[in-house]
Amino acid sequence: MSQSWTMQPLFQLFLARFREFIRTPEAVFWSYVFPLVMMIALGLAFRSEPVEAVAVTIQNGDLSEATQKLLADNKAVKVTSGSEDDCRRMLRAGQTELIVVVTGTAEKPSYEFRYDPTRPGSVHARNTVNDALERASGRKDLLTTSDKAIQEPGSRYIDFLVPGLIGMGLMGGGVWGVGYAIVDMRIRQVLKRFLGTPMKKHHFVAAMMASRMVFMIPEIIVILLLARVMFGVTNNGSYFSVGVIVLLGAIEFASIGLMIASRARTLEAVAGLMNLTMVPMWIGSGIFFSASRFPDLVQPLIKILPLTPVIASLRHVMQEGATMVQILPNIGIMLAWAVGTFVVALKVFRWD
Amino acid sequence: MTYAIECRQLTKTWPGNPPVEAVRGIDLAVDQGTCFGVLGPNGAGKTTTIEICEGLLEATSGEALILGRSWKTHPDEIREQIGLSLQETRLSEKLTVLETLTLFRSFYRDGLDPMEAIAKVSLQEKTNARIKSLSGGQKQRVAVATALVGNPKLLFLDEPTTGLDPQSRRDLWRIITEFREAGGTVLLTTHYMDEAERLCDRVAIFDRGKILAIDSPQKLIADLGAEHMVVFTVSGSMDPADDFGAGLPGVIGVRRESEHRCLSVREPHIAIPSLLALINQQGLQLTSLTTRQATLEDVFVHYAGHGLNDESEGARR
Numbered sequence: 286m287s288q289s290w291t292m293q294p295l296f297q298l299f300l301a302r303f304r305e306f307i308r309t310p311e312a313v314f315w316s317y318v319f320p321l322v323m324m325i326a327l328g329l330a331f332r333s334e335p336v337e338a339v340a341v342t343i344q345n346g347d348l349s350e351a352t353q354k355l356l357a358d359n360k361a362v363k364v365t366s367g368s369e370d371d372c373r374r375m376l377r378a379g380q381t382e383l384i385v386v387v388t389g390t391a392e393k394p395s396y397e398f399r400y401d402p403t404r405p406g407s408v409h410a411r412n413t414v415n416d417a418l419e420r421a422s423g424r425k426d427l428l429t430t431s432d433k434a435i436q437e438p439g440s441r442y443i444d445f446l447v448p449g450l451i452g453m454g455l456m457g458g459g460v461w462g463v464g465y466a467i468v469d470m471r472i473r474q475v476l477k478r479f480l481g482t483p484m485k486k487h488h489f490v491a492a493m494m495a496s497r498m499v500f501m502i503p504e505i506i507v508i509l510l511l512a513r514v515m516f517g518v519t520n521n522g523s524y525f526s527v528g529v530i531v532l533l534g535a536i537e538f539a540s541i542g543l544m545i546a547s548r549a550r551t552l553e554a555v556a557g558l559m560n561l562t563m564v565p566m567w568i569g570s571g572i573f574f575s576a577s578r579f580p581d582l583v584q585p586l587i588k589i590l591p592l593t594p595v596i597a598s599l600r601h602v603m604q605e606g607a608t609m610v611q612i613l614p615n616i617g618i619m620l621a622w623a624v625g626t627f628v629v630a631l632k633v634f635r636w637d
Numbered sequence: 638m639t640y641a642i643e644c645r646q647l648t649k650t651w652p653g654n655p656p657v658e659a660v661r662g663i664d665l666a667v668d669q670g671t672c673f674g675v676l677g678p679n680g681a682g683k684t685t686t687i688e689i690c691e692g693l694l695e696a697t698s699g700e701a702l703i704l705g706r707s708w709k710t711h712p713d714e715i716r717e718q719i720g721l722s723l724q725e726t727r728l729s730e731k732l733t734v735l736e737t738l739t740l741f742r743s744f745y746r747d748g749l750d751p752m753e754a755i756a757k758v759s760l761q762e763k764t765n766a767r768i769k770s771l772s773g774g775q776k777q778r779v780a781v782a783t784a785l786v787g788n789p790k791l792l793f794l795d796e797p798t799t800g801l802d803p804q805s806r807r808d809l810w811r812i813i814t815e816f817r818e819a820g821g822t823v824l825l826t827t828h829y830m831d832e833a834e835r836l837c838d839r840v841a842i843f844d845r846g847k848i849l850a851i852d853s854p855q856k857l858i859a860d861l862g863a864e865h866m867v868v869f870t871v872s873g874s875m876d877p878a879d880d881f882g883a884g885l886p887g888v889i890g891v892r893r894e895s896e897h898r899c900l901s902v903r904e905p906h907i908a909i910p911s912l913l914a915l916i917n918q919q920g921l922q923l924t925s926l927t928t929r930q931a932t933l934e935d936v937f938v939h940y941a942g943h944g945l946n947d948e949s950e951g952a953r954r
Contacts, residue, residue: 292739294744297743298740298743301729301732305729309731470729473727473729474723474725474727475728477723478723478726478728478783479744480692480693481691481693481716482741482744482787483713483716483717483787484744
């Protein structure tokens with residue numbers, strides 16, 4: 286029989302793995318759909334909107350209606366009125382930010398602002414109302430000022446979130462996709478059965494890694510595309526840099542998955558090891574919030590977690606347009622993890 | 638001609654406290670073109686021995702030569718020439734029969750066309766069926782096909798028919814017989830005596846990590862000196878002694894299997910009348926009596942001193 290390239294063991298091992306994957310709908314769902322659902326949900330929840338008008342309540346009195354008229358045209362405030370008790374209740378419940386009590390006469394009114402100075406919304410309301418009332422009473426501005434809205438690309442939460450989700454997808458896909466599959470094959474004695482054939486061990490390992498690389502490509506493309514279409518997330522750096530980071534991240538986590546699975550003989554054991562590996566990174570590597578919020582003491586540790594450099598360099602490139610040279614230190618950390626875990630995995634790997 | 642398999646003083650000790658001696662000095666030689674059976678109860682060291690021969694385990698001491706080559710020096714050459722099925726392999730359920738065999742075929746330099754291997758195990762109509770949809774017997778045939786697809790000279794089958802229905806067992810027997818008739822060598826382990834008698838040119842009877850006897854099934858049975866078994870039950874006021882019937886003319890051996898008593902006899906026509914006389918004389922009633930040919934089971938009991946279905950004391954790892 287002819288030894289065409291389709292009969293190469295590496296290709297056949299890859300093909301077998303690929304078929305197993307696409308014939309397991311739940312694996313496809315968790316790899317492809319879950320990160321998207323997460324992105325859409327979080328993207329909608331934390332979308333950036335213009336600051337809403339602040340709620341202000343005027344306590345009922347002789348001059349309350351006149352005051353309400355003064356503020357009626359001001360779009361920055363939403364004015365209501367109520368009795369003293371109503372006002373207090375609304376302030377407590379967060380339904381209003383500021384109570385305005387007007388005393389004095391129509392010619393010379395006196396305003397008292399009641400609010401909690403620790404609430405940023407209340408402080409903002411106080412200044413806005415104060416300003417509006419002053420102007421309505423004829424204050425002239427002495428300086429020439431003008432407002433110009435600036436929306437920096439890459440500065441919204443969704444811009445921050447997408448690189449985090451890509452990193453999370455790379456980690457989960459590599460650790461689960463490689464780790465779980467290998468332990469499953471060990472339990473089914475398939476690894477041992479392969480050992481009884483002339484199959485080259487490096488072909489098997491290479492096929493597992495390669496299949497992971499291929500599964501990851503549509504996953505990342507779909508996230509990036511949808512992020513762009515739905516939320517206008519753009520890449521301010523080069524796609525080449527993003528590609529390099531993603532590829533290296535995928536290799537890194539496939540290696541880590543290989544190492545986690547290198548000896549485990551039960552699914553419980555490997556699931557425990559996977560959680561032990563991934564939970565610190567879910568929390569510490571800055572998927573959903575910046576890793577710099579952790580105390581300085583643990584920063585060195587957080588910086589060398591396998592996921593941290595992936596997400597950090599993706600953000601650096603996508604949000605700030607960093608070049609490859611600028612992300613080299615992070616590339617170095619990723620390479621070290623990829624090579625280190627791969628070597629250890631091959632050394633301790635158990636076939637039966 | 639070199640032996641297909643030659644084991645010299647093979648031992649395997651699993652570390653532990655206390656260490657488990659799974660194999661304790663096995664010598665055996667298998668001629669090319671023959672079928673060799675390894676017989677014994679669970680825990681006798683059958684699987685450990687076959688896995689050392691397959692290159693899956695390393696012997697603690699001693700050596701297994703396969704087709705004249707050593708695992709230490711020529712592992713790749715040996716693997717190209719052997720095919721094996723493990724006691725329990727669950728092939729990927731999501732792949733089809735053809736995909737599975739194409740995968741295994743790709744590991745070998747030379748071999749059969751995957752379709753040819755499928756034909757050898759008569760699964761043509763399941764070619765594109767997923768493994769998941771196959772019956773236990775069909776899955777086992779796929780496992781054997783993965784062993785055949787590299788066109789091996791030597792086939793290792795570890796309990797190939799355990800748990801299969803009678804029809805599936807016969808299907809596998811046919812596959813094994815055809816392989817042997819084409820000049821291949823087979824080493825199989827089994828705890829079914831009928832399987833060994835039917836398929837094997839020679840058998841080795843294993844117990845507790847050692848070989849108790851090794852010869853052709855016919856010769857082993859003939860060596861018992863008694864080719865017939867008389868099996869009977871009696872009832873009476875008191876239970877007769879365990880060795881009831883020993884010493885009667887023509888009786889070679891006596892054993893008891895719960896309420897059944899078995900006499901190994903050379904000449905039933907002499908032994909049975911004297912047995913009936915003894916029963917009468919002791920005031921017992923004969924409640925059943927059958928005779929049968931002696932089998933390898935009887936050979937096993939003769940050598941091991943216990944039944945095949947008793948767990949061997951040399952525990953599995």
